[in-house]
Structure formats: structure tokens, C-alpha cells
């Protein structure tokens with residue numbers, strides 16, 4: 001039967017495209033599988049990972065440990081290194097054949113390239129860069145209650161709605177928009193790395209995960225590009241998304257930038273091997289490299305400890321850090337919005353406060 005994305009009753013199951021690089025699964029895969037597990041449970045459907053690559057069968061079961069019931073593996077030498085042509089062809093083939101209801105892709109550089117290409121070919125909608133997903137209406141209404149200013153009780157929701165509700169920041173982060181794709185399937189979404197929380201790995205579930213090898217049909221005509229060589233950037237980038245401790249600086253370090261950065265590094269070190277990050281203007285001013293930006297247009301982080309030094313707490317900054325386990329803010333202005341999300345707030349000049357924090361931490365360590 002021909003593929004028709006409008007025959008929505010033919011589509012079942014929640015799928016996650018699982019990205020591998022050099023045969024290694026990415027953290028985003030585990031985050032998405034963990035989140036999609038909840039969606040599959042809400043929908044009462046199966047959770048399936050789709051893994052493309054060359055000799056990648058051996059890593060498939062690991063996805064089961066985070067919640068996948070099954071992993072479909074497309075294994076072919078043409079899929080060893082990512083190319084838009086080969087990956088889009090193979091992913092669309094398997095989607096057209098098996099018809100998933102939902103297809104989630106990490107909003108990584110590869111996902112941002114692959115997702116729209118597939119959505120175009122599959123004639124369906126894609127919501128890019130989502131930060132929240134729901135299927136069940138009760139869960140969605142609760143989300144609105146907790147995270148929005150909508151008067152939920154005066155709304156007339158269709159509680160039987162089973163569309164994927166895809167929420168993302170819009171208009172520069174000033175509002176959140178929930179988007180649905182009611183007439184076509186699969187509902188496609190790219191999801192911001194670092195936003196969804198990874199579940200605990202469960203070896204028994206990994207062992208029980210079903211792996212299906214799916215035949216790859218790819219011809220020379222399908223491939224318009226050829227990878228001659230992969231040259232990796234020699235620039236060492238910092239892993240903010242995976243960091244447990246982050247000390248971030250903002251424009252509050254302006255009066256002595258070098259000293260401000262040094263204090264942040266020393267505080268990060270004292271707290272136990274933390275990394276230094278910054279608000280957007282500190283990156284725009286060239287004080288810190290781009291990979292260190294936290295916020296809506298930077299990284300979304302949720303470390304165990306996030307220290308904000310001289311950061312006002314604009315909505316676009318908070319969007320990237322407000323889910324941190326513990327937030328400590330130092331700001332000379334007691335009305336700074338960062339204090340609204342801080343667990344501990346210190347009103348004062350960071351150049352006076354931070355040296356005191358470092359000494360107190362070091363003293364506490366020696367006293368142990």
C-alpha cells in the first residue's frame with residue numbers, strides 16, 4: 001500500500017532516532033529514550049529506537065536499558081559517517097514501511113539537518129527545538145498549571161486528545177508555544193539536548209530489548225554527496241551539558257573581566273572540578289568562547305550546582321539553567337530576577353563575595 005501520511009489511524013508507536021558517532025551512542029539518545037518512555041506509557045504504545053550506522057548492532061541493546069522496547073537497526077557501510085542523503089533515504093524508507101505515530105530526533109547538528117529533510121519527504125509537520133513534550137491531556141494540563149499563566153480551569157480542553165503536544169520557546173523566549181500536528185503522521189519533533197533527564201540505566205531491560213535488523217536499500221543514485229575525509233576540530237570544547245558543577249559569569253564582571261574570570265575558575269575548582277560558563281553578552285564580548293554560553297541560544301544545563309555571578313537572570317538565560325539542582329546567585333542588585341530561581345542568594349559585589357566563598361569552602365574542606 002502506498003504511503004499516505006494523512007491516514008493517521010495506520011500509525012502506531014513512539015520512535016526515537018538514535019544518533020551514533022564513531023559507533024558510540026550519544027547522550028541525547030539516552031535523554032530522548034528516557035522521555036519517550038513516559039510518552040509511550042501515556043499512549044499505551046511501544047517505544048522503538050532507530051539506529052543507523054555501520055556495524056552498530058552491538059550497541060543497540062544499551063538503548064533498552066533506558067526504556068526502549070525494541071531497536072530497529074539499519075546497518076550498512078554507506079551509513080558509517082553521517083550524510084544527509086543516505087540517512088534521510090534510509091530513515092524515510094523505514095518510517096514509510098512501519099509508520100510510527102511519533103518520531104523524535106535530538107536537536108544536535110545532525111538532527112537539525114536530518115529532521116526537516118525527512119519531514120519534507122514524509123509530508124508531515126516538524127516542531128524544532130522542543131523543550132517539553134506531552135501526549136496525555138491530564139499531564140499536559142498539569143504542565144500548564146505549573147509552568148504557564150493560563151487560567152487552566154476556565155479552558156475547555158478536549159481531554160481525549162492524543163496528539164503529541166510539542167512545547168518550545170517562541171518570540172525570543174518571551175512565550176512558550178505548544179504546537180500539534182493533527183492531520184499528518186508521524187508527529188515529528190527535534191528536542192534540545194540537555195533538557196530531558198536521562199533515566200537510570202537498567203541492565204535487565206537492556207538484556208530484554210528486542211533488536212530488529214532492517215534491510216538497507218541504497219543505490220548510487222540516492223547519494224549526491226561523498227565523504228572524502230572527516231576532519232575533526234582540534235579546538236577543545238567544554239562539556240557544559242554533562243557538567244555537575246558550573247560557575248557562570250555575567251556582565252557583573254565588567255569592571256575587571258580577567259579578575260572576574262579568574263575568580264570564577266578558582267570557585268569552580270574549589271567546588272570540585274567545575275567548569276566556567278557565561279551569559280550571552282560575555283560570549284558576544286569575546287570574554288568566553290561560544291561553547292560556554294548558557295541559555296536559550298546557548299546550552300541547556302542542569303548541573304548539581306549552578307553558581308551565577310553578576311548575571312541578572314533574563315528569561316533567555318534562565319531558560320538554560322533554571323532546572324539545575326541547586327542555584328546560588330551573587331548579585332549587587334537585590335531585585336535581580338536571578339534571585340527568583342536561586343536557592344541561595346547573596347546580595348553583594350562579586351569581587352568581594354567570591355574570595356570569601358572560596359576561603360570558606362577551602363576551610364570547610366581542611367576541617368573535614
Ligand code: FAD
Pocket residue numbers: 172173249250251252253278279280281282293294295296297298299309310311312313314315316317320330331332333336348349350351
Ligand atoms: P546584565 O543583564 O547586564 O546583568 C548584569 C548583572 O550583574 C546585573 O544584574 C547587575 O546587578 C549585576 N552586577 C553588576 N556588577 C556586579 C558586581 N560587581 N557584583 C555582582 N553583581 C553585579 N542571554 C543569555 O545569557 N543566554 C542566551 O542564550 C540568550 N539568548 C537570547 C536570545 C534572544 C532572542 C534574546 C533577545 C536575548 C538573549 N539573551 C541571552 C540575552 C538576555 O536577554 C540578556 O540580555 C542577558 O542574559 C544578560 O546578561 P547578563 O545577566 O550577564 O547582563
